[in-house]
Amino acid sequence: MVQKINNKKSFSLKFDLLTGLSPGAISKKRLLSDMKGMYYDKDAYEKIVVEKDAVVYEFYDLNINPNPENLSFGTTILYPGKVGDEYYMTKGHFHDELNTAEIYYCLRGFGYLLMEDQQGRTEIQEFKPSISVYVPPGFAHRSINTSNDEPLITFFVYRADAGHDYKTIEEKGFRKLIIEKGGQPTIIDNPKWNIQKTRR
């Protein structure tokens, strides 16, 4: 949406349960080429991005006035796929307003929400249809689609002024990764996690 949404008026928006898409809003798309440096297998990434620059996920960033009294919401549609043995995932971020929480609700598909705070505590919650997940304030969060053939569709709500800090994760990554091992989602230590760089 181009115009700022007037938070003094009610409105409704459809999100399709099958596709996760909204006919009333414009989604932001993230392609493989937007994910440079995020997957741990650099060679697999370079190869796949040249073959086909697929859409990894799309999501809604409604233009809600960024005030603490407002809420922003939408869906994320994370497509199935892998780079090497690492599942398609969102970039992941801390909120600029670090002490703001978020709620996710899984509409379709299977996967995980990986969370990590600045002290290095990791939290992982499973996504499956009808499950809601609470992201505590201070935790970076990344969605991961572990299905072979189905999109992972989640609905999210967060404080409209939360803001998104992508830089920290782009530079350091998450401490843990979820990859496919022996046909199963498996949590591993991120071999590329960069301990040198600190947030802000």
Ligand code: PAN
């Ligand atoms: C979500 C995310 C969305 C896309 O709306 O922004 O799933 O993931 P990235 O922002 O990490 O690319 C959210 O957590 N908002 O705060």
Ligand code: ZN
């Ligand atoms: Zn968030």
